[in-house]
Every structure is written in C-alpha cells, then in structure tokens.
Amino acid sequence: xxxxxxxxxxxxxxxxxxxxxxxxxxxxVHHGFRPTTVEGAPAPRGRRSxxxxxxxxxxxxxxxxxxxxxxxxxxxxxxxxxWTKDEAEFHGEHIDFDPVYSWPKPVRTPPxxxxxxxxxxxxxVRTYGDVWMPSAVADPTDVPARPAAADGLPVSVHNxxxxxxxxxxxxxxxxxxxxxxxxxxxxxxxxxxxxxDLAKLIERCPG
Numbered sequence: 001x002x003x004x005x006x007x008x009x010x011x012x013x014x015x016x017x018x019x020x021x022x023x024x025x026x027x028x029v030h031h032g033f034r035p036t037t038v039e040g041a042p043a044p045r046g047r048r049s050x051x052x053x054x055x056x057x058x059x060x061x062x063x064x065x066x067x068x069x070x071x072x073x074x075x076x077x078x079x080x081x082x083w084t085k086d087e088a089e090f091h092g093e094h095i096d097f098d099p100v101y102s103w104p105k106p107v108r109t110p111p112x113x114x115x116x117x118x119x120x121x122x123x124x125v126r127t128y129g130d131v132w133m134p135s136a137v138a139d140p141t142d143v144p145a146r147p148a149a150a151d152g153l154p155v156s157v158h159n160x161x162x163x164x165x166x167x168x169x170x171x172x173x174x175x176x177x178x179x180x181x182x183x184x185x186x187x188x189x190x191x192x193x194x195x196x197d198l199a200k201l202i203e204r205c206p207g
Contacts, residue, residue: 069120070094076112076128083109113156125153131177136160140170147175156180162198 055065063071074092081088082102089099114121114129125132131154134146138161147155154177161167162181171179181202183194 067094069124073124073128079112080109080128115158122149122153130154131156133158136182138164138167140167143167143170143176144174158182162194162201165201168201 058065058068071094074090074095077092078088078090078095078097081090082100083106087099087101090097111130112128113131113133114125115133115135117134122132132150133156134149136157136159137143137146146157155175156178157171157176158180159182160171160179162183168179168181181198183191183198185191186194
C-alpha cells in the first residue's frame with residue numbers, strides 16, 4: 001500500500017494488541033489516511049481463539065506445544081551461554097549446537113523478565129530468569145500474595161490500572177520492583193489529562 005495508488009477515503013479498521021494498532025494508525029494519519037476504528041485486542045478476540053491458533057502456529061514452526069516450556073527454558077539458557085562466553089555451545093533435548101562465536105557481546109548480561117502465572121512459570125524464572133512478571137490484580141488485598149509467591153525474586157507487574165492510586169500504593173508497599181501502568185484508549189481531549197495525572201502519580205512514587 002502506497003500513498004500514490006491507495007484512495008485516502010478507504011475505510012480502514014485496525015485491531016491489535018499492545019501498541020501495534022495505535023502506532024500504525026498514527027502513520028496512516030501522518031500519510032493522509034483516516035483510519036475509522038482502532039480496537040484493542042480484548043474486543044475482537046475470544047478467549048479460546050487466543051490459545052488454539054497459538055498451538056497451531058507453534059506446530060507450523062516445528063514446536064510441539066506440549067514441550068514449549070522446556071524448549072523456552074533451554075533457549076534462555078543457550079542465550080546466556082552466547083552472551084557470556086567467547087566460544088559458546090549448548091547441548092540440550094530441544095536446543096543443540098556446537099561451539100559458535102557471536103559478537104559484539106552485551107556490556108552486561110541483559111536481565112530476563114519472565115511473564116506468566118503459576119508454579120511452573122516461577123520455577124522457570126528461578127532457573128533461567130531474573131525478574132518475575134505476574135499478571136496484574138485489581139483487588140488490593142490480592143497484591144501481597146505476588147511478592148510472597150516470588151520468595152525473594154524481583155517482581156515487575158505490567159498493565160496495572162493507572163487510575164487506581166490505592167492499588168499502586170499497595171504494590172509499592174508490598175515491595176514490587178516496577179509497575180507498568182495501563183491507561184484506556186480515549187480521544188486526545190481525554191487522554192492528555194489522563195497522562196498528566198499519571199505523570200503526577202509517578203512523580204510521587206519512589207524510584
């Protein structure tokens with residue numbers, strides 16, 4: 001699609017998770033298009049469709065969904081070998097390679113933030129990761145259970161509702177290392193004051 005051969009009045013509907021759809025919408029507007037709808041992932045996607053298509057996609061790439069956790073663990077371990085050794089090799093059940101060279105090396109070993117919930121995820125973080133990223137909770141009374149389950153692991157929580165000051169305070173009191181705040185998509189006239197409120201909230205937070 002180019003500026004030269006696409007009508008500017010084309011009806012464009014965007015849907016996607018994270019920042020992909022809003023970013024694409026920005027560039028479409030920048031080039032003269034007028035996207036009509038930008039939707040977040042929860043609305044057009046059902047609960048089941050987020051799992052079964054993912055399983056099919058993994059199989060299409062030669063990954064058995066039943067072993068994805070073990071494979072991920074070996075991939076992370078292999079990455080550390082490559083990052084930290086001049087001549088790295090790795091021999092596992094799923095990942096296997098003879099000595100290789102990879103330059104430049106990172107100045108410091110990048111910390112691995114591992115997202116997810118449950119005992120298997122926590123075990124994987126303790127073995128291969130550095131920081132646990134559990135799902136956010138909406139009830140402040142549920143917050144202390146997160147650091148308690150981590151048992152000393154650094155905890156970073158994403159998608160915390162930015163408008164809930166009490167919830168944010170409780171996360172800080174519980175010793176959570178970092179929060180990524182979430183704000184709903186609104187028109188510019190509404191989103192800018194919301195961002196100003198978030199900035200004030202962040203200023204009073206330690207660190």
